[in-house]
Amino acid sequence: MNDAIENLQDILVRQRNACLASPYPELKQRRRELKAVREALSRYQDQLATAMSGDFGRRSEFECKMLDVMFPALQIDHALGNLRRWMKPQKRRTDWLFRTNGAKVVYQPKGVVGVIAAWNFPIVEAVGPMIMALAAGNRVMIKMSEFSPRSTAVLREMLAEIFPEDQVAVFGGGVEVAQAFASLPFDHIVFTGSPAVGKEIMRAASANLTPVTLELGGKSPAIVAPSASIEHAARSIAHGKAFNAGQACVAPDYALVPRDRIDAFVAAAVSAFQQMYPNPVDDPNYTCIASDRHAKRVHELLDDAVAKGATVTSCGTGNGWRVVPMQIVTGVTPDMRIMQEELFNPILPVVACDSLDESIRYVTARPRPLALYYYGTQADEIKRLERDVHAGGMTVNDWAWHVFQGDLPFGGTGNSGIGSWRGPEGFKSLSHGKSVLTMKRWFPIGLFRPPYGTRVQRLISALCLGHPDPALNLPSSYELRRDDSTAQASSRESA
Ligand code: NAD
Numbered sequence: 001m002n003d004a005i006e007n008l009q010d011i012l013v014r015q016r017n018a019c020l021a022s023p024y025p026e027l028k029q030r031r032r033e034l035k036a037v038r039e040a041l042s043r044y045q046d047q048l049a050t051a052m053s054g055d056f057g058r059r060s061e062f063e064c065k066m067l068d069v070m071f072p073a074l075q076i077d078h079a080l081g082n083l084r085r086w087m088k089p090q091k092r093r094t095d096w097l098f099r100t101n102g103a104k105v106v107y108q109p110k111g112v113v114g115v116i117a118a119w120n121f122p123i124v125e126a127v128g129p130m131i132m133a134l135a136a137g138n139r140v141m142i143k144m145s146e147f148s149p150r151s152t153a154v155l156r157e158m159l160a161e162i163f164p165e166d167q168v169a170v171f172g173g174g175v176e177v178a179q180a181f182a183s184l185p186f187d188h189i190v191f192t193g194s195p196a197v198g199k200e201i202m203r204a205a206s207a208n209l210t211p212v213t214l215e216l217g218g219k220s221p222a223i224v225a226p227s228a229s230i231e232h233a234a235r236s237i238a239h240g241k242a243f244n245a246g247q248a249c250v251a252p253d254y255a256l257v258p259r260d261r262i263d264a265f266v267a268a269a270v271s272a273f274q275q276m277y278p279n280p281v282d283d284p285n286y287t288c289i290a291s292d293r294h295a296k297r298v299h300e301l302l303d304d305a306v307a308k309g310a311t312v313t314s315c316g317t318g319n320g321w322r323v324v325p326m327q328i329v330t331g332v333t334p335d336m337r338i339m340q341e342e343l344f345n346p347i348l349p350v351v352a353c354d355s356l357d358e359s360i361r362y363v364t365a366r367p368r369p370l371a372l373y374y375y376g377t378q379a380d381e382i383k384r385l386e387r388d389v390h391a392g393g394m395t396v397n398d399w400a401w402h403v404f405q406g407d408l409p410f411g412g413t414g415n416s417g418i419g420s421w422r423g424p425e426g427f428k429s430l431s432h433g434k435s436v437l438t439m440k441r442w443f444p445i446g447l448f449r450p451p452y453g454t455r456v457q458r459l460i461s462a463l464c465l466g467h468p469d470p471a472l473n474l475p476s477s478y479e480l481r482r483d484d485s486t487a488q489a490s491s492r493e494s495a
Pocket of ligand 1: 117118144145178182194195197198249250370
């Protein structure tokens, strides 16, 4: 244990020294590294899928490849297509008082980025932030979940073929190692996991003033509006709950359905699940609950709901333990654990909500979710949800697909997270945007120096602040500039 922690510290020192020796990897080098990761993902796809399936007990090979391998590959394609633009210093305007000087923002690598991954999509949660960190010119240390030992071993082997440890290093180990990892003085930490542990990470990072990106979870609602096609909504939500057996941060956690359509919704969801997984116990494409600990919780949650008066409709036959088909729960009340905790499994509570107002009240009375789903056709309702309801992201008429768009940031808000490592926002968050002002030699900066009280200084002061005696009615610089721009605008209009 002490050896493991010493090893973490040792690698951090080596990565820091390497940053000092090569502080700004050029575009060509970054592109070469990203291409090497993409090529390795393709070569290792079967080994990675087998390892992930082993960690879960059984996990769909297609889902392993689609999400954990293909998604990072597409992320690399997106980064390769945009990196030159992202890296380019951004020209900015100087304030009018400093006009003629040069202002820009230079995106500088932060240094060493620590990545802590959860177990549910072990590769994408490790490799995704790593790709963006490398694109931004950083070095990366990755701490994998204690529930992903096989995935950790294959990922370590794959990345060691490309990177020396002073550039990218992968660590396994238990929670003690994770705690020591989070307390290292990284230049940025990207954490994926629960809100409870997210608070621990932020506490540990605060001791070093390390900035954090927290990709957390929460209860993501699926609002089925009166205008929705029940068949379509049920099919989509069933897919969201069955994909990775509901063990996805953006899985629809519960559905809000008009009271008089609940029976039709339940019937359609059962049918949709059975079409996808007629025999979940023997279906290699139906993923297991990842561990005995997580399976015990699923059964306890269902027992608690039934004890408090809920009705459970099972969408198929499970094996009584880690193979759990979708479980639709109706007659739910707020005191049930399924309505208080993030589910992260194939349980689907259905809450009766007859109008969008009622659904919005229900959602906004609870912690801000990671995702929000709307099924329906009303443009005014969509606009209200976009503007009035806080959620990390939103897909209209399906679940989760907003997460797969390379140009969109993905992240939570409030209880569901802070920041994002994806899209252009991700590049910026893993870079330091350094303000650079270059003063021109001829600029009369001496006018700002003492001795104070010269005529020019008094004039500048009067222009900026106006005269203390309003009776003099001198225009301020803002008014002068506003008049100027209004005049320009009206002359443009008349032209
Ligand atoms: P978790 O919070 O229990 O663990 C996450 C990681 O933190 C693991 O690697 C674990 O070893 C480590 N860890 C645990 N305790 C720690 C501590 N005290 N200090 C430092 N590290 C510690 O979460 P989990 O069970 O692995 O994953 C499930 C949660 O993750 C759910 O809430 C889910 O919504 C969320 N999640 C979010 C996203 C996202 O992108 N927003 C993606 C996947 C999962």
